[in-house]
Amino acid sequence: LVERMRGFGTTVFAEMSLLAARTGALNLGQGFPDTDGPPEVLEEAQRAIRDGVNQYPPGTGHVVLREAVARHQQEWYGLTYDPATEVLITTGATEGVSAALLALCETGDEVVALDPTYDSYAAAATMARAVLRPVTLRPPDFALDLDALRAAITPRTRVLLVNSPHNPTGRVLTEAELAGIAALAVEHDLWVVCDEVYEHLTFDGHVHRPLAGFPGMRERTVLVSSAGKTFNVTGWKIGWVCAPPALVTAVNATKQFLTFSGGAPFQPAVALGLGLPRERFAEIRDRLQAGRDLLTEGLRRAGLEVFGAQGTYFVNVDIASIGETDGIAFCRGLPDRVGVVAVPTQVFHADPASAATLVRFAFCKRPEVLAEAAERLARL
Ligand code: PMP
Numbered sequence: 001l002v003e004r005m006r007g008f009g010t011t012v013f014a015e016m017s018l019l020a021a022r023t024g025a026l027n028l029g030q031g032f033p034d035t036d037g038p039p040e041v042l043e044e045a046q047r048a049i050r051d052g053v054n055q056y057p058p059g060t061g062h063v064v065l066r067e068a069v070a071r072h073q074q075e076w077y078g079l080t081y082d083p084a085t086e087v088l089i090t091t092g093a094t095e096g097v098s099a100a101l102l103a104l105c106e107t108g109d110e111v112v113a114l115d116p117t118y119d120s121y122a123a124a125a126t127m128a129r130a131v132l133r134p135v136t137l138r139p140p141d142f143a144l145d146l147d148a149l150r151a152a153i154t155p156r157t158r159v160l161l162v163n164s165p166h167n168p169t170g171r172v173l174t175e176a177e178l179a180g181i182a183a184l185a186v187e188h189d190l191w192v193v194c195d196e197v198y199e200h201l202t203f204d205g206h207v208h209r210p211l212a213g214f215p216g217m218r219e220r221t222v223l224v225s226s227a228g229k230t231f232n233v234t235g236w237k238i239g240w241v242c243a244p245p246a247l248v249t250a251v252n253a254t255k256q257f258l259t260f261s262g263g264a265p266f267q268p269a270v271a272l273g274l275g276l277p278r279e280r281f282a283e284i285r286d287r288l289q290a291g292r293d294l295l296t297e298g299l300r301r302a303g304l305e306v307f308g309a310q311g312t313y314f315v316n317v318d319i320a321s322i323g324e325t326d327g328i329a330f331c332r333g334l335p336d337r338v339g340v341v342a343v344p345t346q347v348f349h350a351d352p353a354s355a356a357t358l359v360r361f362a363f364c365k366r367p368e369v370l371a372e373a374a375e376r377l378a379r380l
């Protein structure tokens, strides 16, 4: 393995899911649902397979999906993208982010990212021979310090990499924070890559607003999202990029040599999903919010300090509140202690020591599983 990739080893998700499989513990580590998504979406994928949608899709994606993505951006956010030139279908948001960084960064360029970062970002930046510069969100509220963001920008900064709703913190950036990011991006003439995979999973009236909709942003923003979280199909890996034609062409230049294309029969199924009535999205969100409430309450009963999730699949706790000092040791021992798996979020931090006692639990699980997890955690 090349020297620059040696620090990455095995992802924490793989380690923790393996631990769950080996011990039979309830897996609240890796974020994936334990129920299927909308039946008509699943049925559409089966129909597509039966109807022979099984060969390479066009490199930029099936027309029906590109059109559905463009319609979705228009109807939900008032953003206009031309499906022919401004939408690119990717193998999940992971590929969208990687292809964007590979397309936009010269060697040594800096990518300013919200820290803790989703684990693929640092690896993608490194593969692009760029350097990640963290701007850390800290508990209890994980607010964005715009002065810290400004201070992180240097003459080498090429890209602002934003994620909201944010994994792992569960934070949804506010209108003021997004406006602040937009103003800095315009002032310093930066590209912005915005990962919005949890766009439909926000709670308590928190609303997702795409950065691309702020003044001066559409022309510099690569909007990245995917279907996995919204429709409980994390294994399908259907994502998309929306951006002006020159940016889409740039991202496609790298994307075409990562996978070229993929997921042929899933593309029409996701197209159908994106067109579902709003009530169905509300149902998905409400079910997830109920799961969040159940787990949050259980974690509190276990004596943990809980930082409420405004969106995503994840709720975070500080295990210092029960006298623990290291999240990695805690998570490695948790299956044997009480039969639950969680993820130490220090591994997502540029400075792990500053987040040694933060731990993330996924609530995208059936109510009975979350109730059982809460009962087990009460034994801590
Ligand atoms: N970005 C974030 C913030 C995520 O949490 C995830 C999934 N866990 C991804 C990207 C990956 O998305 P996909 O499966 O569509 O590649």
Ligand code: GLN
Binding pocket: 011, 013, 014, 029, 030, 031, 032, 167
């Ligand atoms: N995004 C998922 C999470 O945060 C994990 C996806 C993966 O395993 N790469 O749990």
